[in-house]
Amino acid sequence: MFTIYVLWPIVQSITLSFYDWNGLYNKDGQFTGTFVGMGNYAELVSDPAFETSLWNNLKWLVLYMAALPLGLFIAIFLNQTVTGIRLYKSLFFFPFVISQVVVGLIFAWFYAPNFGLFYLLTQSITGQGTAILADPDLVTYGIIAAGLWPQIAYVMILYLTGLNNVAPDQIEAARLDGAKGLKMLWYVVLPQLRPATFIAVIVTVIGALRSFDLVSIMTNGGPFGSSRVLSYYMFEMALGEYGFRMGYGAAIAVVLFAIMMVFITGFIWKMWRDETER
Known part of the structure; x- marks a missing residue:
C-alpha cells in the first residue's frame, strides 16, 4: 500500500518533471508529453513567481517553528490538576479540530478592511486601519499567524501526551538536587520529551511547506501573487489559471519535496546521533 500510494507517485512526479505535458492523452490512450530534460528546472531559476513562492515558504518554515515553544509552554500550563482544567484544555484544543x-474564513473576517476586528483595533491605536490581506508586504505574515493558531494546538496535544510519560521519580530527584524552573525544564523534562519533539518538528515542517489551503481560502495567492507558496503555485501551473502545465507543476512539486526531505532528514539524523551517543 505504501509503495502504491506514496513511493510510486513520487517516482511518477519526478519522471513527469522532465516532460512538457498538458495532462491529456491522445485518442489511443498514449502519453503525449514531450521530453525536455532539465528544461522545466531551468525555467524555474528565472521565474519570479517561483522565487516569490520559495521565499514565502521559507518564511512559513522559520515562523512556523514558533509553534514548538508556544505549544510546549501551553502544555506545561495545562498539565495541572486544578478545578476546571478540562475546560481549559478543551478551549486550547478547539482550533485543532476545526477545518x-x-x-481561513475566520481570519479573513478578522483581517477584513472596515469591519474586521484587527482593522478596527489598529485604527483605534494608530488612527489608520491596517488591511493585512491587501498589503503585499504583510499578507504572508497574516496568513502564517492564521496557520499557527491550529498548529500550536496540535503541538500542545503532542507535548501533553509526552508530559504524561515523564518519570515522576526523576522530577523528585531533580527537586532534591535543587533544580527548578528553566533548569528543571532543560535538563530533566525536555530530554524525556524527545519523541514528542521529534513528531512535533516533523508535522510542523510538513505543515509549513504544504500551506495550500489557507492561501487558497484567504487570498488566492494575492495581492499580485505576493502570498503564493510553492504548493499553491504548483496548483496554479498544473491545474489553475496558467494552463495545464503538468510537467512544470511536477518540477515545482519535486523542489518542494526536496526541501522537505532536507529538513526532515537532517532532524532524523540529529536524533539518531543523539541516541547513539547516549
Missing part, C-alpha cells in the same frame, strides 16, 4: 477552511 482549515473555517480557520
Whole structure:
C-alpha cells in the first residue's frame, strides 16, 4: 500500500518533471508529453513567481517553528490538576479540530478592511486601519499567524501526551538536587520529551511547506501573487489559471519535496546521533 500510494507517485512526479505535458492523452490512450530534460528546472531559476513562492515558504518554515515553544509552554500550563482544567484544555484544543477552511474564513473576517476586528483595533491605536490581506508586504505574515493558531494546538496535544510519560521519580530527584524552573525544564523534562519533539518538528515542517489551503481560502495567492507558496503555485501551473502545465507543476512539486526531505532528514539524523551517543 505504501509503495502504491506514496513511493510510486513520487517516482511518477519526478519522471513527469522532465516532460512538457498538458495532462491529456491522445485518442489511443498514449502519453503525449514531450521530453525536455532539465528544461522545466531551468525555467524555474528565472521565474519570479517561483522565487516569490520559495521565499514565502521559507518564511512559513522559520515562523512556523514558533509553534514548538508556544505549544510546549501551553502544555506545561495545562498539565495541572486544578478545578476546571478540562475546560481549559478543551478551549486550547478547539482550533485543532476545526477545518482549515473555517480557520481561513475566520481570519479573513478578522483581517477584513472596515469591519474586521484587527482593522478596527489598529485604527483605534494608530488612527489608520491596517488591511493585512491587501498589503503585499504583510499578507504572508497574516496568513502564517492564521496557520499557527491550529498548529500550536496540535503541538500542545503532542507535548501533553509526552508530559504524561515523564518519570515522576526523576522530577523528585531533580527537586532534591535543587533544580527548578528553566533548569528543571532543560535538563530533566525536555530530554524525556524527545519523541514528542521529534513528531512535533516533523508535522510542523510538513505543515509549513504544504500551506495550500489557507492561501487558497484567504487570498488566492494575492495581492499580485505576493502570498503564493510553492504548493499553491504548483496548483496554479498544473491545474489553475496558467494552463495545464503538468510537467512544470511536477518540477515545482519535486523542489518542494526536496526541501522537505532536507529538513526532515537532517532532524532524523540529529536524533539518531543523539541516541547513539547516549
